[in-house]
Structures are given as structure tokens and as C-alpha cells.
Amino acid sequence: MDSSSSSNDKFMDIPPWSNNKLVKAIVTEDWPAVRNILENEPHLIETRNENGETPLMYAVSNAPDDVLENMIETATVENFEQKTHFGGSTILHELVFYARVSAMRRVLEKTNRNINTQDIWGRTPLHVSLRGHWGLTHSYEQHKDMAIRLITFGASATVKDGDRKTPLDLYDDNECEEYEETTRSEKKKELRDLLEELSIPSEILARGPDAVKAFKDALENGEITVVNSRLMFLGNEGSGKTSCVKAMLGKEFNENEPSTNGIVTTTVFQTVGKDYNKWEEQKNVDSKSYSNICL
Numbered sequence: 001m002d003s004s005s006s007s008n009d010k011f012m013d014i015p016p017w018s019n020n021k022l023v024k025a026i027v028t029e030d031w032p033a034v035r036n037i038l039e040n041e042p043h044l045i046e047t048r049n050e051n052g053e054t055p056l057m058y059a060v061s062n063a064p065d066d067v068l069e070n071m072i073e074t075a076t077v078e079n080f081e082q083k084t085h086f087g088g089s090t091i092l093h094e095l096v097f098y099a100r101v102s103a104m105r106r107v108l109e110k111t112n113r114n115i116n117t118q119d120i121w122g123r124t125p126l127h128v129s130l131r132g133h134w135g136l137t138h139s140y141e142q143h144k145d146m147a148i149r150l151i152t153f154g155a156s157a158t159v160k161d162g163d164r165k166t167p168l169d170l171y172d173d174n175e176c177e178e179y180e181e182t183t184r185s186e187k188k189k190e191l192r193d194l195l196e197e198l199s200i201p202s203e204i205l206a207r208g209p210d211a212v213k214a215f216k217d218a219l220e221n222g223e224i225t226v227v228n229s230r231l232m233f234l235g236n237e238g239s240g241k242t243s244c245v246k247a248m249l250g251k252e253f254n255e256n257e258p259s260t261n262g263i264v265t266t267t268v269f270q271t272v273g274k275d276y277n278k279w280e281e282q283k284n285v286d287s288k289s290y291s292n293i294c295l
């Protein structure tokens with residue numbers, strides 16, 4: 001048993017890796033055998049070796065698309081949450097390294113829990129997707145597909161790696177040799193602008209160019225992480241929900257507060273006052289994103 005095993009960890013360290021038929025078939029690129037094993041002994045996919053590597057990780061570099069996707073369909077969420085012990089990388093790091101875009105999408109549809117997991121170099125899957133790799137370069141379409149998809153599933157474009165570089169910094173450093181030479185710099189700028197825009201929270205965008213500039217400056221120089229969450233107030237009629245929310249927003253107490261009809265959503269944001277504890281109401285922003293709900 002390795003150190004990451006625990007009593008409620010269903011993952012098997014047996015059969016020993018060297019006797020694992022599935023791994024053997026992957027390593028020898030015997031894809032018909034892999035298909036057969038997935039059908040008849042699917043449990044073999046839920047195994048790992050002493051380095052925390054799974055058969056799925058082994059398959060990423062060379063398995064045909066249908067085999068890789070079949071493995072992803074068969075695997076459990078625990079399988080996608082394995083990390084290698086030496087590099088700290090996850091299946092998502094592996095998939096973006098080899099630009100296995102549709103397989104990456106299938107994993108994300110099952111779980112996005114490791115979307116911002118950093119490996120021992122501090123790199124998230126988004127870092128790895130946009131970084132230049134010696135001897136393995138990605139096309140513009142691959143960069144675009146992977147990065148947009150990762151950001152849509154919650155990847156942060158502002159996490160810094162061990163060299164204090166964000167995924168976009170690594171993209172700047174990437175020579176993108178695979179891009180067509182005549183349009184390379186234009187394409188890079190286009191994608192960079194798009195990714196930057198996608199990573200700006202909607203409530204900042206709604207407050208106009210000055211807020212966007214302040215947000216970008218703060219990201220360059222500051223260290224504050226933007227966090228958002230949704231609060232829901234549930235309680236019996238007349239128990240004081242509306243009054244509580246009003247108090248949080250610094251509004252005046254009304255002894256004769258009318259009963260709330262149905263559901264009320266209020267969008268709020270936390271001000272950047274001295275102690276960060278003053279809440280103010282924010283109107284005219286996308287209320288789906290940041291709201292509290294009173295029932």
C-alpha cells in the first residue's frame with residue numbers, strides 16, 4: 001500500500017502493476033486487447049502504481065480517441081482525482097499536455113474538482129495547456145479549445161506558478177511554433193485578449209472600463225483572490241429573513257416589514273473598506289452570478 005491509501009479509498013493498488021493486464025496492453029499498444037479488458041474486466045482501470053499513476057494516465061500519450069474516451073466513460077470520479085506522487089500532476093495536466101481536447105472535455109463533464117490543482121511546479125492544467133513544450137507544440141485551435149473550455153469549467157487565469165507566472169504569462173512566453181507564421185502574433189493577441197476577458201468576473205465588467213482597469217491592475221500588483229458565493233435565507237414566515245438581509249446591507253429596520261411575496265434575490269458585493277466587512281447592494285449586474293436569495 002502506498003502512503004495515499006486510506007481505509008475508505010476504494011482505489012486498488014492490486015493487482016501488482018507488473019501483472020496488470022490493462023497496463024501491459026496499453027504499454028504494448030495492443031488496443032483491441034484494451035477494448036476487450038474494458039468490456040470484461042473494467043475494474044482494472046481503478047488501479048494505480050506506487051507512484052500514483054493510473055492506467056488512464058499511461059494511455060493519454062498514445063491511445064486512439066475511442067479507447068481513451070471509453071476509458072474515461074468507464075473510470076470513476078476517484079480515478080480522475082489521483083495525483084502522481086513525484087510531479088503532483090493529475091489526469092487533466094496529462095490530457096492538456098498532449099492536447100487531448102475531447103477527452104479533457106469528457107473528464108471535466110464528470111468532475112472539475114482538480115481544475116486548479118497545482119503540480120510541484122505550481123502549474124495548473126491551464127498553465128500546462130498554454131505553456132510551450134519542448135518538442136510538442138500545439139496549434140492555435142488546440143490552445144483556444146483547451147483554454148476556453150478550462151476557463152468555462154472554472155480554471156483561474158490568475159494563479160501564479162512557482163516562477164510567479166500566470167497561465168497567460170506562460171502563453172506570452174510560448175513561441176507557438178505551430179501557428180502559421182504570417183498570422184502568429186495577431187492570433188496570439190486575439191486569444192490572449194479573449195482569455196483575459198473571459199477571466200474578468202461579470203460584476204467587474206458591468207461596472208465599466210475603469211473597474212476593469214482597476215481589476216487588472218490589482219491582479220498585476222495585488223494578492224487578493226476574488227471570491228464569490230451565494231447565500232440562501234430560508235425560514236418560516238415572519239421569522240425575520242428580510243430584516244436580517246436588510247441589516248447586513250446597512251438598511252434601516254422596519255417594524256412593519258411587509259411579508260415577502262415569493263422569492264427575492266438581491267445582488268450584493270463586499271466593499272473594499274478598511275476591514276472588508278461592509279456589504280452594499282449592487283444593482284444592474286448579472287443577478288444569476290452573485291446573489292442572496294430570501295424565501
Ligand SMILES: Nc1nc2c(ncn2[C@@H]2O[C@H](COP(=O)(O)OP(=O)(O)OP(=O)(O)O)[C@@H](O)[C@H]2O)c(=O)[nH]1
Pocket residue numbers: 235236237238239240241242243244254255256257258259260261295
Ligand atoms: N423586535 C424585532 N423584530 C424583528 C426582528 N427581525 C424581524 N422583526 C420583525 O418581524 C417581522 C417579520 O420580519 P421579516 O423580516 O419580514 O420576516 P421574513 O422572514 O422576511 O417574513 P416573510 O417574508 O413573510 O417570510 C417584521 O415585523 C419585523 O419588523 C428583530 O430582530 N427584532
Ligand SMILES: [Mg+2]
Pocket residue numbers: 241242243258259260294
Ligand atoms: Mg420577507
